[in-house]
Amino acid sequence: MKKTIIAILAMPLLAFSGAALAGDAEAGAAKAEALYCGDCHAADDFQGMSLEEITAALQRVLEGEHPPGAEDMTAEDIPDLAAYYFAGGQ
Numbered sequence: 001m002k003k004t005i006i007a008i009l010a011m012p013l014l015a016f017s018g019a020a021l022a023g024d025a026e027a028g029a030a031k032a033e034a035l036y037c038g039d040c041h042a043a044d045d046f047q048g049m050s051l052e053e054i055t056a057a058l059q060r061v062l063e064g065e066h067p068p069g070a071e072d073m074t075a076e077d078i079p080d081l082a083a084y085y086f087a088g089g090q
Ligand code: HEC
Pocket: 032, 035, 036, 037, 038, 039, 040, 041, 057, 058, 060, 061, 065, 066, 067, 068, 069, 070, 071, 072, 073, 081
């Protein structure tokens, strides 16, 4: 009973954080072009990865674990780029 109440109380919180994290694939496509990601990466480069895995990979790019070419990407670009690559080639 207690667990059920906690689950019900937590639901709006989860829904809210989900919405806040959700990126826009179309905006991501525009950013991938503007930031020249598309020069080296195809839209389906990250196919088979979950949204969380792609987000983590983009986070690593931001932390400098990327060959030269992705310096102009910022943290704000990550949700949209992740949505774009998650939708990859579809
Ligand atoms: C000059 C070519 C080039 C450009 C431009 C480029 N990348 Fe990459 N990227 C690479 C190479 C090479 C790798 C490493 C090999 C691989 O995983 O394909 C890589 C790896 C990655 C990875 C995997 C990182 C990991 O740790 O798993 C991501 C995500 C990524 N790039 C995203 C981007 C984004 C977003 C942009 C645009 C802001 C971008 N790349 C621009 C060449 C490029």
